[in-house]
Amino acid sequence: MQHIRNFCIIAHIDHGKSTLADRLLEYTNTVSKREMMAQVLDNMDLERERGITIKSHAIQMNYVFQGQQYVFNLIDTPGHVDFSYEVSRSIAACEGALLIVDASQGIQAQTISNLYLAIEHNLEIIPILNKMDLPGAMPEEVKDQIVDLIGCDRDSIIPASGKTGLGVMDILNAIVDRVPAPKGDLNAPLKALIFDSVFNSFRGIIAYYKVMDGRVRKGEKVKFMNTDNEYHADEVGALKLEMEPRAEVLAGDVGYIITGIKQAKEVKVGDTITSVVNPTPIAIQGFEDVKPMVFAGIYPVDTEDYEELRESMFKLQLNDASLVFEPESSAALGFGFRCGFLGMLHMEIIQERLEREFGMTVITTVPNVSYKAYTNKGEFVEVNNPSDLPDPSHIDYVEEPYINATIITSSDFVGPVIALCMDKRGTIKNQVYLTTNRVELTFEMPLAEVVFDFYDKLKSISRGYASFDYSPSEYKLSHLVKMDIMLNKEPVDALSSIIHRDRAFDLGKKICKKLRELIPRQQFDIAIQASIGAKIIARESLSALRKDVTAKCYGGDISRKRKLLEKQKEGKKRMRSVGSVEIPQSAFMAVLKLDD
Amino acid sequence: MAGIYIHIPFCKQACIYCNFYFEKGKKNQSLLVDALIKEIALRNNEITEPIKTLYFGGGTPSYLEFNYLENIINSVKANYDLTEISELTLEANPDDINLERLIQWKSMGINRLSIGVQSFFDSHLKWMNRAHNSEEAESSIKEALKLNFEVSIDLIFGIPNSTHEQWLSNLNKTITLGVHHISCYGLTLEPNTPWEKLIKRGQYPSSNDDLSAEQFEMADRVLQENLYEHYEISNYALKGKKAKHNSSYWAGEPYLGIGPSAHSYNLITRSWNFSDIKLYIESLSNNKRPFEEEQLSKENRINEYLMTSLRTSDGIDIEKLNELDIPVDDLKKQLTEEIKKGFVVLNDKALKLSPKGMLYADAIASKLFV
Numbered sequence: 001m002q003h004i005r006n007f008c009i010i011a012h013i014d015h016g017k018s019t020l021a022d023r024l025l026e027y028t029n030t031v032s033k034r035e036m037m038a039q040v041l042d043n044m045d046l047e048r049e050r051g052i053t054i055k056s057h058a059i060q061m062n063y064v065f066q067g068q069q070y071v072f073n074l075i076d077t078p079g080h081v082d083f084s085y086e087v088s089r090s091i092a093a094c095e096g097a098l099l100i101v102d103a104s105q106g107i108q109a110q111t112i113s114n115l116y117l118a119i120e121h122n123l124e125i126i127p128i129l130n131k132m133d134l135p136g137a138m139p140e141e142v143k144d145q146i147v148d149l150i151g152c153d154r155d156s157i158i159p160a161s162g163k164t165g166l167g168v169m170d171i172l173n174a175i176v177d178r179v180p181a182p183k184g185d186l187n188a189p190l191k192a193l194i195f196d197s198v199f200n201s202f203r204g205i206i207a208y209y210k211v212m213d214g215r216v217r218k219g220e221k222v223k224f225m226n227t228d229n230e231y232h233a234d235e236v237g238a239l240k241l242e243m244e245p246r247a248e249v250l251a252g253d254v255g256y257i258i259t260g261i262k263q264a265k266e267v268k269v270g271d272t273i274t275s276v277v278n279p280t281p282i283a284i285q286g287f288e289d290v291k292p293m294v295f296a297g298i299y300p301v302d303t304e305d306y307e308e309l310r311e312s313m314f315k316l317q318l319n320d321a322s323l324v325f326e327p328e329s330s331a332a333l334g335f336g337f338r339c340g341f342l343g344m345l346h347m348e349i350i351q352e353r354l355e356r357e358f359g360m361t362v363i364t365t366v367p368n369v370s371y372k373a374y375t376n377k378g379e380f381v382e383v384n385n386p387s388d389l390p391d392p393s394h395i396d397y398v399e400e401p402y403i404n405a406t407i408i409t410s411s412d413f414v415g416p417v418i419a420l421c422m423d424k425r426g427t428i429k430n431q432v433y434l435t436t437n438r439v440e441l442t443f444e445m446p447l448a449e450v451v452f453d454f455y456d457k458l459k460s461i462s463r464g465y466a467s468f469d470y471s472p473s474e475y476k477l478s479h480l481v482k483m484d485i486m487l488n489k490e491p492v493d494a495l496s497s498i499i500h501r502d503r504a505f506d507l508g509k510k511i512c513k514k515l516r517e518l519i520p521r522q523q524f525d526i527a528i529q530a531s532i533g534a535k536i537i538a539r540e541s542l543s544a545l546r547k548d549v550t551a552k553c554y555g556g557d558i559s560r561k562r563k564l565l566e567k568q569k570e571g572k573k574r575m576r577s578v579g580s581v582e583i584p585q586s587a588f589m590a591v592l593k594l595d596d
Numbered sequence: 597m598a599g600i601y602i603h604i605p606f607c608k609q610a611c612i613y614c615n616f617y618f619e620k621g622k623k624n625q626s627l628l629v630d631a632l633i634k635e636i637a638l639r640n641n642e643i644t645e646p647i648k649t650l651y652f653g654g655g656t657p658s659y660l661e662f663n664y665l666e667n668i669i670n671s672v673k674a675n676y677d678l679t680e681i682s683e684l685t686l687e688a689n690p691d692d693i694n695l696e697r698l699i700q701w702k703s704m705g706i707n708r709l710s711i712g713v714q715s716f717f718d719s720h721l722k723w724m725n726r727a728h729n730s731e732e733a734e735s736s737i738k739e740a741l742k743l744n745f746e747v748s749i750d751l752i753f754g755i756p757n758s759t760h761e762q763w764l765s766n767l768n769k770t771i772t773l774g775v776h777h778i779s780c781y782g783l784t785l786e787p788n789t790p791w792e793k794l795i796k797r798g799q800y801p802s803s804n805d806d807l808s809a810e811q812f813e814m815a816d817r818v819l820q821e822n823l824y825e826h827y828e829i830s831n832y833a834l835k836g837k838k839a840k841h842n843s844s845y846w847a848g849e850p851y852l853g854i855g856p857s858a859h860s861y862n863l864i865t866r867s868w869n870f871s872d873i874k875l876y877i878e879s880l881s882n883n884k885r886p887f888e889e890e891q892l893s894k895e896n897r898i899n900e901y902l903m904t905s906l907r908t909s910d911g912i913d914i915e916k917l918n919e920l921d922i923p924v925d926d927l928k929k930q931l932t933e934e935i936k937k938g939f940v941v942l943n944d945k946a947l948k949l950s951p952k953g954m955l956y957a958d959a960i961a962s963k964l965f966v
Contacts, residue, residue, distance in 0.1 A: 546809030547955040551781040565962040
């Protein structure tokens with residue numbers, strides 16, 4: 001156990017985490033140059049393209065230092081706030097963390113929150129100044145930030161470059177030197193922390209864990225304590241580039257287990273594996289059932305594809321247990337699903353994976369958060385869909401979820417950032433200068449406001465430099481109303497939303513205006529209205545299309561004209577109709593793209 | 597019945613709305629005519645039946661030097677059977693028309709002129725960057741009629757900032773002059789035209805559908821009152837003066853298209869020459885026709901029939917539908933709304949568009965597509 005080192009990497013998107021991790025694999029001969037596809041760890045296409053880690057990964061390396069053989073387990077963590085629970089479990093499995101900071105950009109909000117999490121878990125932090133090869137590197141300034149932040153010795157910061165290989169040996173040696181060996185009792189009953197799981201179409205769900213105490217043996221009966229399910233350990237082993245079966249995985253080490261589980265939901269991140277014969281009395285602390293934060297409807301573009309969508313969603317859930325869904329139907333969109341996501345990125349990822357991996361193009365409705373409504377009779381109603389909100393006359397009060405948001409920005413943009421957050425119903429809690437020109441701002445604001453175009457706006461007012469992170473705080477009383485949209489007096493259920501009363505007029509006006517742009521003119525006039533209950537709060541009208549005819553068939557160019565009309569027909573097929581009004585898909589996401 | 601179309605891709609100047617294939621000036625005329633003559637000879641095996649119509653389109657065919665035109669016609673005569681030809685049309689611009697040219701064209705057998713008048717208002721002509729003025733428009737028509745040409749003119753409606761009075765005046769002038777055939781086109785914004793650029797630069801207004809729709813209905817009413825039959829969405833003719841060549845496109849008859857960007861149809865495939873004068877000349881100097889083609893599936897054929905016949909006053913022939921295995925009841929069901937609104941009229945023989953329905957011809961046709 002003294003020769004095992006378990007560590008993770010904390011870094012902001014684009015600070016070079018994956019490239020540097022690949023260097024570690026290369027220098028420890030875990031992966032030969034030949035096998036090295038750029039960025040081995042991010043192995044989903046989507047991860048590579050976006051340059052982010054969505055799922056956790058783990059990989060074992062061997063490293064010889066001063067004649068001693070060491071085993072390194074690198075646990076790679078997701079880099080986005082949507083997946084912060086997974087991050088916390090990965091951190092709980094480690095004794096050390098590499099803090100990678102881009103020497104040209106400095107510390108970002110996301111880095112800080114994960115760093116605090118690591119410090120809370122008593123991880124040894126190894127600060128690394130990456131991208132030293134860049135001409136814009138400002139090592140001294142960024143070193144100041146790091147020293148300020150973690151109070152480390154200036155000389156302990158390792159200058160590095162994933163690109164040139166600078167500092168890689170120093171990092172490897174520092175892992176041996178500075179990261180403590182795991183502690184654990186090999187003779188105690190088995191206690192292993194699940195920090196991730198993956199789906200394999202041949203072998204089912206494969207769980208990744210760190211053994212805290214005891215050992216996981218092949219052939220033994222094991223129990224997952226929180227789900228209370230028992231399994232047979234068909235195979236256990238180490239996570240090299242490929243899985244490497246072993247007879248047992250001992251305390252302090254990281255490994256995998258295959259038990260023939262078919263459904264990702266049975267394997268919960270944070271759960272404890274123990275032995276059926278000799279169980280541990282107490283599970284590892286910190287287990288949480290992850291709750292979705294954002295809800296939206298997902299519908300097939302072509303109503304006939306509902307069954308196919310259902311199957312695709314089930315398959316996706318096999319390897320993404322955090323996706324939850326149930327069938328729902330909409331007058332405008334037909335049959336589909338109400339889905340719960342960890343956050344907006346998670347929602348985008350699900351949408352993209354449906355498209356890439358299953359060839360399903362879908363219509364996603366405007367997302368909303370989960371509200372708590374209390375009726376006059378004292379009943380509690382969880383509202384995950386605007387249509388769940390009881391009639392206003394029956395509502396006593398409604399609560400909405402708030403978050404603590406942390407934003408780090410250059411001091412030049414403090415004014416606009418504060419203005420944006422105030423506009424989003426935020427209240428400023430704290431303002432700290434990290435350096436002379438970098439400010440950390442803390443706000444309390446409604447989660448619902450972040451779901452709408454907040455992040456894009458933040459990026460644009462700070463010229464892309466502000467970084468943002470949040471954690472849920474509490475539910476608070478709020479004056480919320482349900483706003484409906486009607487086309488020629490027919491309500492479009494998929495366009496209903498729950499919004500703050502003070503913003504209803506403004507938002508209603510903007511939505512009507514946007515819909516007027518997005519809905520094509522039709523053979524009759526269309527009235528677009530926003531209403532709260534029976535009260536119309538905004539109105540636009542779209543005049544009838546007066547003609548839809550090509551002037552002439554060009555010198556016998558009948559093919560071109562036929563193809564144009566074929567396209568027109570295809571386009572219509574993808575529209576939805578409410579009453580006799582045809583609505584393009586883009587309209588259902590309209591609320592997310594309201595310009596000021 | 598078979599026809600030949602010959603594309604003359606040269607113009608004096610560019611009209612702002614035009615996206616046909618052409619180049620400015622005459623410098624490549626000689627080389628191109630050589631290539632046209634080669635293509636005419638090269639493809640003489642594609643049509644063996646007698647040619648009924650020959651049509652020079654453009655570009656501006658009247659801008660072509662007289663001897664070139666003569667060479668082309670002679671080459672057609674040498675390679676195809678013209679014994680049954682009844683219509684020989686030349687597209688001509690008013691500024692190219694004078695007595696001498698008219699006599700020359702007549703001598704070559706040209707019996708029909710399609711004159712690009714567009715409007716009798718100088719402000720409109722200037723706005724569209726046409727090369728002629730209103731006086732030339734009027735005199736060219738008079739001269740052509742005097743020499744017994746069958747005369748068709750093009751008129752454009754829906755010109756932004758034009759008034760209904762102006763449009764009515766254009767129609768009345770046409771009627772008074774005794775023009776035999778009128779093609780009325782709603783001004784349409786096409787991609788990659790000077791107009792599009794001018795709009796982007798904020799220097800020109802965009803198209804105006806409401807204005808177009810109203811002026812379309814005016815033309816339908818005024819011209820029919822004056823005995824012009826509205827026989828195709830964009831075309832009106834006095835009795836016996838329908839355009840034979842263009843009608844053959846809509847009737848699904850075969851035609852041969854010669855010249856860059858010209859389209860051909862032989863009942864099985866549609867093909868089109870590349871829209872590039874240089875490439876065209878080069879390719880034909882090696883006796884190769886530079887073209888692409890598309891084999892028509894049964895669905896393509898049905899859709900083309902529905903689309904083109906719906907544009908004509910004859911409409912979709914019920915008998916033909918039976919031949920194509922399309923149940924009339926299906927169409928009826930799909931068009932319930934349109935029939936109710938009076939856009940579509942259905943009787944035992946045909947399914948037709950009313951004048952109001954013509955304004956939605958594209959939407960209705962695409963709805964019927966299989």
